[in-house]
Amino acid sequence: MALRSQLLRTVYNGSQARQFSEARKERAGVTKLREVLEDRLQDIKKAKTWKHERIITSPQDRKVTVQGAKGEFLNFCANNYLGLSNHPEVVEAAREGLKKYGAGLSSVRFICGTQSIHKDLENRIAEFHGREDAILYGSCFDANAGLFESMLTPEDAVFSDTLNHASIIDGIRLCKAQKFRYPHRDLNELEHLLAHSEARIKLIVTDGVFSMDGTVAPLKGLRTLADKYRALLAVDDSHATGFFGETGRGTEEYCGVPGAADIICSTLGKAVSGAAGGYTTGPRELVTLLRNVSRPYLFSNAPPPPVVAASLKSLELVDRSSELRQRLQDNTRAFREGLQSAGLTVSGDQHPICPVMVEAPLAVELASGMLERGIYVVAFSYPVVPKGAARVRVQLSAAHTPEDVKRAVDAFATVGKDIGLVK
Ligand SMILES: Cc1ncc(COP(=O)(O)O)c(C=O)c1O
Known part of the structure; x- marks a missing residue:
């Protein structure tokens, strides 16, 4: 009985948590820190380099679900080259x-x-x-x-x-x-x-x-x-x-x-x-x-x-086996060729990292348009990449099916037209 009451006393409960937060008065050093950091955070926002993190609610895979968004997204922005993250x-x-x-x-x-x-x-x-x-x-x-x-x-x-x-x-x-x-x-x-x-x-x-x-x-x-x-x-x-x-x-x-x-x-x-x-x-x-x-x-x-x-x-x-590598190569080739025939510029060598090059103001529009069509890609602009080299970076995976790749190519072509990137 004595042991039980001792154990109960050591359990951290809600009322103790409240006491902790009430006892924690703002200290002068922390107030100063907040001021300094607020300025820096504003600078990051002004420089348009704020990082918005999407919260994934599924395993990392060819398709993911994202908090606050309906349905599944085809994932084209992970380094999951061989599709092993959730194999x-x-x-x-x-x-x-x-x-x-x-x-x-x-x-x-x-x-x-x-x-x-x-x-x-x-x-x-x-x-x-x-x-x-x-x-x-x-x-x-x-x-x-x-x-x-x-x-x-x-x-x-x-x-x-x-x-x-x-x-x-x-x-x-x-x-x-x-x-x-x-x-x-x-x-x-x-x-x-x-x-x-x-x-x-x-x-x-x-x-x-x-x-x-x-x-x-x-x-x-x-x-x-x-x-x-x-x-x-x-x-x-x-x-x-x-x-x-x-x-x-x-x-x-x-x-x-x-x-x-x-x-x-x-x-x-x-x-x-x-x-x-x-x-x-x-x-x-x-x-x-x-x-x-x-x-x-x-x-x-x-x-x-x-x-x-x-x-x-x-x-x-x-x-x-070389099967996953072969699939990744096939997907990379199909994506690069598909985008080029759609009139978009993909830079880089024959590698599954495929930067789709755009004018800086259009990079975010392109990525958002893709997301609306269920395709998860990310835009990068200055200073993450040099001035004049904004892009939407696409990464292929062996987990993608040929249909997934075609869907991504078609979506790029459509959104590219919608935002005036391709004529
Ligand atoms: C070239 C290169 N080196 C190192 C790293 C860091 O790898 P890790 O996630 O294992 O720290 C990365 C990750 O983005 C990378 O691209």
Whole structure:
């Protein structure tokens, strides 16, 4: 009885919650913060860069339901390239991982956060890419944030494409190496920078595929320059791993230069399971160094077992058959050709990221018109993309049927006419 009343006393109830909020008087520091942030929020609104988040009430899939909207939407804006985010085998593997290994580790890797499946996945990733070793992170953002500071010192230099992902930019900011940026895919300018550098380690870093543009890095030329100037090449293959290239090995395979990268960083949050996680794979000594000094790895929890199990299953599916990759390629081709015959401009290379280019004021109108027709796509304009390069970014998936793709093409043609984009 005594124990029961003690337990009852420790239950947090509504009246205690009220007491907490009543006791919390506004403090001067918080009032100041509100004022400052209100100004900044207004600036974001004025700059028209406010992010409106739609709330999805279904699993991530070819079709989704959205809070406050009737019916289902065909989803053309996820990185669900292979359609594995809600694949029955992947979901089942995650469930099994949960049952066998629990919800999470309550620890970073080096204290007591490494389970056998973490090692299994790291070995599998290294084997998948044909590299010596691999290290897992909570995300690819973390992998990039933890790479440059760990491996480069002021004696070294890093050369980065201007359109590289934010996580590469931030990762480079954190390191003390000499920093150079070369114009997007400009090998001449890169060569000029490399030729004038006396740095000990020279590291060229590029996205394999650039996420806003669907453009592919010139890996062959980058490798040639790396060899000529004794440099290393690091590739972030987040928009390629698992589906780009004949066997899904990514941009190297697509460009016909397998093994071109010395270091690959990639994500487990896009084609491969779509859950979360990232990694770096490459020379054994580098991976060992990262395990010892890379801060996002050392000071952040181990990836949760269901997520690890889902990634293992996804890599198995990637290698089991080329069917999903073939479907994705067919969908990409049909969409690009369909839009071009409808008189719309799709930029980028033959990749499932398809930016439909429009004048800035029409980008939002185009995306809204598509949404009214049950197709979920997103508009991007300056400063997310350069001035004069507004677009609606479409992403194809292996989960889409040929009918889905046709529906999207027809809707683009109709809305394009409605808003005066095509004559
Ligand atoms: C090129 C690139 N690198 C890294 C990331 C970050 O991946 P993650 O979601 O695993 O942090 C993204 C995600 O948008 C990306 O496009």
